[in-house]
Amino acid sequence: MNCRKTQQWFAERLDGRLDETRQRLWEAHLADCAACRQEWADYTAAWETLGRAPAVAPSAGFVERTLRRLDDTPAPEPGRWSLVLRWAALAAVVTLTGWTGWVGYQRLQNERLARVYEAVRGEVLESEIVESLNYL
Ligand SMILES: [Zn+2]
Missing domain, CATH: 1.20.5 (Single alpha-helices involved in coiled-coils or other helix-helix interfaces)
Structure with missing residues (x-):
């Protein structure tokens, strides 16, 4: 296992998609490699932060209102x-x-x-x- 491969598997590890063999290889590399441990910590922290961010959902009827306004807006006159x-x-x-x-x-x-x-x-x-x- 090298650092590049280990970091390529970050997403799969986070989602629990690594099979048993790859998971063992991945964990063995992380145990030996401080750089990848740090990278993994930053990676998971970034995803946690994103997970805490409030999801912005459009208000009810947003699409209909926007489409209606687009239809009502006259084409701009040439300046x-x-x-x-x-x-x-x-x-x-x-x-x-x-x-x-x-x-x-x-x-x-x-x-x-x-x-x-x-x-x-x-x-x-x-x-x-x-x-x-x-x-x-
Ligand atoms: Zn490494």
Whole structure:
């Protein structure tokens, strides 16, 4: 028997659920081990204290009264700050969506311009080459 096993059996010993063999082993360890004796004393003292504590029982009709009050209580209205926060969140989402769309549109326009510029530049180069060939 070791201390860990002995202390694991505290609850069973308290309830009288240890069989004869385990009870003997448990008592033999407790007789030799001061630490477990102290632990057992604290354990039983704690349970005695709990046993002396007055049990708190709900008064008659407590559940019915509580349920009735829950049914009668109107759902809380959203507070003023809650509404402000909702509108601020909506405004933020709308702004972000608009900004993202505008940036995307600008990028698309720049790409189109770049393609047009490239094409025009290619044609100009081509015509310059043809023109210079005419001079030869
Ligand atoms: Zn021990």
